Amino acid sequence: MSQAVEPDDRDDIEPATDDDAAVSILTNGDPLRSWVELPDSLVDECRLRIDDDGLHVAAVDPANVAMLETTFRAEGFRGFDAPDSEVAFGLNLDRFTSVISWARKRGEDGDPISIDLFENPARMRVSVTRTDQRMKRVSEWFGIDPDHIRQDPNPPDLDLPDRADPNPSNLVDAVEAVDDHRDYAYITRDSDTFVLASQESGNTQIDPDDDTDAETGAGAVYMPETAWSEGDGEATSSLFSLDYLDDMVAAIKKSKADRLTVHWGDQFPVELNFSHEDWGITSTFVLAPRFESDGGGA
């Protein structure tokens, strides 16, 4: 599926890939921009792993609190040419997002993009075409040595009995609402109502003798008919940093995920599993809980 482009064939602005590349991809702005929001919410650079299944990224934030695993399957691209054995490329996310943001939202999936990855030395070439403007932008840069990027995290194997499937956009609004009161919130449920709340109970009662209650008040957001138990039915509750949660759910919304499931337990990490079926993107965020002894009550 690779197409050769002669360096002086400037009249042809159609996206085209290079025969000498180790990996060649044809895609469009919308899916690529949406996907890159995910690692970009946690890290500045990541190890992009490519095999004939697609693109893979696993990353953990510098404070070791949040983790991402995501795959963009080969079938989700208009063209995908990669070797069987994995190729790794150290990707500067600022540079990459800046280049692909030149692809505008237009037509079905945005302006067309081609990506070539070369080896020895490792470098990436991205071209973006604006057909209506009769313009083509080409950018090229060297990869970061993948050995200089933090090792991929090992996702924990967790037993998380509680579930909820809120709409990603609603979850963004819910996090923003509890954020008005404190910098952390409990994730819990009341029967089939998914709850984000300042208080472990999921209610908003406040105590005049509690300094935090007196200073910040308390808030809660209720999302009926979105929660259930895969365990013994007893509702569980864990406390999380709203800064992290906010970044993660914003990235999930921007990634245009069409399916999201939240998994949580009792003082355990929360797992956010989400996907975009049409584009072939499957992802998981894991966020470590904040413990009461961290000063969770303050």
Place this chain on the structure above:
Amino acid sequence: MSQAVEPDDRDDIEPATDDDAAVSILTNGDPLRSWVELPDSLVDECRLRIDDDGLHVAAVDPANVAMLETTFRAEGFRGFDAPDSEVAFGLNLDRFTSVISWARKRGEDGDPISIDLFENPARMRVSVTRTDQRMKRVSEWFGIDPDHIRQDPNPPDLDLPDRADPNPSNLVDAVEAVDDHRDYAYITRDSDTFVLASQESGNTQIDPDDDTDAETGAGAVYMPETAWSEGDGEATSSLFSLDYLDDMVAAIKKSKADRLTVHWGDQFPVELNFSHEDWGITSTFVLAPRFESDGGGA
């Protein structure tokens, strides 16, 4: 009209008030957000007085230059349950505006809101419902001790012969225009033309020997057929700080006032009387004049 809501009745996201509350109100986002713009333009916290007539606020800014009196009548709410005798609540305006801003502009008057005021200890509970998203937000916080809030101002009894009834939105644009030149402006009229001007004459002639004229130039805005006299017909003129005037007219515009009358005299305060008939809101801003001897010519 109060409706009980059981704490665990989470499936019901309809706005509901609490039987234990001293005051219970059912309303919508648009009128409430509009009304709160008024005190929020002058102060950070205010004494909210509630009786069976409605909500009342009187406030004066920290520098004693501007004053507000406003009433939101009980008939303007979808539900209003308050005792005959006045209840006072010390309201943190930042917290209140932040919570009610979660109610979006939607439908006729915005997302529904319920407010409960409890006594001993004094606290407020506000719930906002987003019916289409099937979400409900509840926030609760303690009141500020009303005795710790500045006393309500006594509105002066002024004899102000000149009047104008500009469109609130036009007045915002007029203040912005004269603000290009100086940080104060004269309010005056030329026959039935309402005038905001850098110069007392209401004209723009400038004097090369006057340092302020040379440095800033002069500006004026003319609004024909909006001014008249209730006095002897002689036009009067007073000088005002544009910072204050700007904040006040912006708040009047945001409050969606459908009727505004400006009253002024000769080196007297200006009174802005305005109302929103449908919502039952009636208000007055009073702004003290800046005197020439303040360095009004500089």
Place this chain on the structure above:
Amino acid sequence: MSQAVEPDDRDDIEPATDDDAAVSILTNGDPLRSWVELPDSLVDECRLRIDDDGLHVAAVDPANVAMLETTFRAEGFRGFDAPDSEVAFGLNLDRFTSVISWARKRGEDGDPISIDLFENPARMRVSVTRTDQRMKRVSEWFGIDPDHIRQDPNPPDLDLPDRADPNPSNLVDAVEAVDDHRDYAYITRDSDTFVLASQESGNTQIDPDDDTDAETGAGAVYMPETAWSEGDGEATSSLFSLDYLDDMVAAIKKSKADRLTVHWGDQFPVELNFSHEDWGITSTFVLAPRFESDGGGA
């Protein structure tokens, strides 16, 4: 064509000029705001020269790198009354743009504006009318002594063989794209493709041993079928600061130029000739090249 306006004729908000003025102009917001973007992109104040042909400005930026010559022809105004012999006025561009920005985009060419220039002392009066709001704004200020403004530049006579006629809006997007990589770019062509590129070759190949290549990568934008030669057909190339180029092409776009031609040569200045035919505006920007020996490779 002058119309007298009596100072107390406040009911009449129609734009009107003053019989005592040396120069009187009737125009509208859109052409005037668009035109002023041009000098405003280079300088804070300029010498406005007026004769019966129209308005003329020539300006050079404080660093002597970029130069502008522009004429707004008398025929482009709704009314134009000026003496045969040139009148010069020292114009503070901040004040002027701020005043005319009160004219909104409305109707065919925006809100109507009248300008009067008086002599002894030199002053300008601008009035802006918002017919729908029944408001008129008048502003008046003294001119800067023209002798205190930098002398008008002498445009160089250059032999520039290469040409391109990109759409102004596309050129803005192209400059923004190469700006992602470095703070300068080459202007060149590949046959009839106009090229903006980090590399003199117009390609994007990068060298791992070149520090700049390793740090910033390289970018290029290709615009096929917009370039040609008026010389011997050999493509030429010169290096330019993207800061300057960005300001200039942004001003050209805002000026709504409907025709743009880029002229360049081998390590020579670039000339941007552009015009708005309907409004009678003709302009030239000249930008000095950055030389390799300036550290052009760094």
